Amino acid sequence: MSTKLRAAIIGATGYGGVELIRLLLTHPHVEITSVISSSNAGAPIADSYPHLNQIVQDTLDAIDVGLIKDKADVVFLATPHGVAGELAPKLLEAGLKVVDLSGDFRLKSGEVYEKWYKHKPADPAYVAKAVYGLSEVFGEEVKGSELISNPGCFPTATLLGLMPIVKKGWAELGSIIVDAKSGVSGAGRGLGLGVHFSEINENFLAYKVNKHQHTPEIEQALSRVAGEEVMITFTTHLVPMTRGILSTIYVNLKEKHTEDELIKLYRHYYEGRQFVRIRDKGKWPATKEVWGSNYCDIGISFDERTGRLTIISVIDNIVKGAGGQAVQNLNLMMGWDEAAGLAFTPVYP
Template sequence: MKVAVIGTTGYGGGELIRILYNHPIFRIHSIHSTRDEEPITAEFPHLTGVFEQTLTKADPEVIAEEADLVFLATPSRVSGKLAEAFYGKDIQVVDLSGDLRLQKQGEYEQWYKHEPVNQEVIKEAVYGLSEWNKEQIKNAKLVANPGCYPTATLLGLAPVAAAGLVEPNGIIIDAKSGVSGAGKSLTKGNAFAEMNDNFRIYKVNEHQHIPEIQQQLNLWDEAIAPITFNTHLIPITRGIMATIYVQLKKELATSEVIDLYKEQYHNHPFVRVRNEGQYPSVKEVCGSNYCDIGLNVDQRTGRLTIVSVIDNLMKGAAGQAVQNANIMNGLEEKMGLDFVPIYP
């Protein structure tokens, strides 16, 4: 299959090239930028002698004629306009931005502060949480790839939320991310001198991923009340850890909750549930498409602590995007993604 990638100069786009370069079915036909034309090696010198295509201007008409599938790895606002341009054309689209994720009118403007995409396009988009929306993804032409924080959070919460085991009030998500999640653009906040030996909270109670998480939780259990969700930057390059606290509706042992999770995810190769007393760290999923989950029920309080880790650029972006493209085309989910994590 011929694949085009728009937005290959960012970290997510760079990871798409890394994955697709060795994919047995998807072949990179063209790479595109919304900026000036230049060799990809000007942005990513590590591709010298490996992959040396030239970035060209993104022309949806031409791309739709030449390619079977396009990944949009461009920022919000840009991706939405491109999705509208591809809408109705004979090409599959996987969008890595947040432009197509929120179904409720008015939420995108409130949280992203941009003009929304045409509602007809948004309604066509399938939310690509691979392990939970597989049947819808199979028949989709347009997939809204989940955000990195929502992926870690929702995979961690899903089994107990979908089973109706969570008290609707008081879900707290305490999430941390490496600085690659902020993208390649230089800002004071992600400069080395600001982040090294530092640990900082940001977007307190106003992160744009809040409504995305809430939207999916309410599909599993409409009684779940607004969540508390806060994010932190930590001085590592890549990785997310979401530590989630929920009150259980009934008394359960840790072993029972672990059994529930292992049963739910036993046919999903990229979710690994740890045994009792074991908890994942971000380095254990680095460079891979895995989500690792650890669980503990505090018998004193009846509160479940969920620890969910992913690589934000892989399962939180490019890896899940390729996983969704595999599902869309009836391929094995793991195709092109069967990487052993990089350790140490």
């Protein structure tokens, strides 16, 4: 009889869900016991993803809390926004642990959530209970928790780039500007004109300018660490590539610091956290260098002329920005090695 933790994945036919399948199949402590899709229940998962033929269970389950309770110990919710807010309380009441990859439990204010996500907010009692799972920053809170709100992809790259300088108190908090670019997979697997090949190929565009729903998530986490309200300028761009996020962050510093001092600060802050890698002086990370992995690579440069720090932070949006961080949070939740099931190198070229 297996002693592994039994995992169910709801939303298994989306990109976040299928990445969870890939990662959990080789996890030393986890067994996938149910892959679930409300729109494709009863169909073979290989109909959606032929590469999983004879690797994962033959057919997709429907969403049935009673059935899930019998088959699983933990549930990953890789569902659209608005769905997890309804499902998670039922799963928790059934005694299951939940890791939510949607945005339904990230924002503590229901009013703010409704404004930015255009959905009815989840039950405030469960929102208050949810732990924001930015692993390298709030990992101690993740340990032993039952409901994890997995951060968004843009916030993961951006916050990991900003946290050391904000925590240290060296940043002019009103000066933060974030210029972030994402591959097309960040839009999900749904069809739409905005991700049509002939529209995005050979193209580069900004979208949701000053309206992106990840803005308040970033501000909430920064404000918590800074101890005061932080507001940022956040602009997202779509790049004609499949995976990857590159977040270029500009922030004025209160006083001048050498790049050696700044690199030392960043390396000290992330000491012992193996998935954040700080580049040497004058070295800048690229999305290709973290492709398919759970790493976040960061490069920094201080411009003595302007007093401004430039931070380059890159992740794979589907791994560190979604499924990989969800597995990392599960590891912390269960008291396992943080890198269990994630200790592989990026794919290159």
